[in-house]
Amino acid sequence: MKKKKMSKLLFWEAVRGYLFIAPALVLLIGLLFIPMVHGFWYSVTDFNILKSWEYHFIGFANFKKLFANENFGIILKNEIIFAVVVTGITVVISMMFAIFLNTVRHGKNMIRALVFMPWVLPEVVVGALWRWILDGEKGLVNSILVEYSNILPEHIQFFSESMALASVCFVYIWRTYPYVTIMLSAGLQGIDRGLYEAAAIDGCNGIKKFWYVTLPNLKYVLSICSLMAAIWTMNGFGIINILTAGGPGVSSTTLPMTIYKTAFQKFRFGEASAYSVIQFAIIMVFALIYLKMTKATKEEEA
Secondary structure, X not given: OHHHHHHHHHHHHHHHHHHHHHHHHHHHHHHXXXXXXXXXXXXXXXXXXXXXXXXXXXXXXXXXXXXXXXXXXXHHHHHHHHHHHHHHHHHHHHHHHHHHHXXXXXXXXXXXXXXXHHHHOOHHHHHHHHHHHOOOOOOHHHXXXXXXXXXXXXXXXXXXXXXXXXXXXXXXXXXXXXXXXXXXXXXXXXXXXXXXHHHHHOOOOHHHHHHHHHHHHOHHHHHHHHHHHHHHHHOOOHHHHHHOOOOOOOOOOOXXXXXXXXXXXXXXXXXXXXXXXXXXXXXXXXXXXXXXXXXXXXXXXX
């Protein structure tokens, strides 16, 4: 009898647990899983609302069309360069800011608030602000360098074909570094001060302390920050749309911009879904690399 009562209690305890998580599961399925399944399905159909709301299965025809597109290689290259450059430089700059914040004694909270400000600004505001600052004719940078100080003889066209992607990368680094800085700063505070004291006794200078104490203890935080920065960058749309709209030509076009233009300007939802599947695959590669890195880190710590 006691065993039956115990099993009943455990059963109802499990039911209560599932009931508590049921609302979150319903939202997760409705807002994430079902749309994702639909996206995969549309990628193998000819769904185009300009022709008809009806669609038919066409296999991998959309993917063949994408790979045959002469601009696809450029777009994919832009996506990879964009993600790698922004993530790499963001992590390096954020590490320097985090170390600086941890050495500041006075006004630390004020400095942190100023550092974090770019992250809390809406993407629309960030895009409009930097569009004005970097404008090729009446932008703030060109006004100072050309018209007021006469440092340069002519205006810099930050959104020209040769500089558009670099300008977009710069703005995204400015937008992303505050979050990574705060994360790394928190990680630095969690490192035992005794390790630095022991390293100093062993004769380690500042660089050796950073290499042998700071970096090993920040491996996990660094891997998380790098992955999150890479995913946010690869999914970036709002700022690029305001700054360059992917132009001139396809010089600053990434996969999110291509998905938007294909779906909501050309209304070819089948092709847009195929682009989304490719982007999903790229993000999954980054996620798998991250999981492998964190697994290796945990094994080293064990």
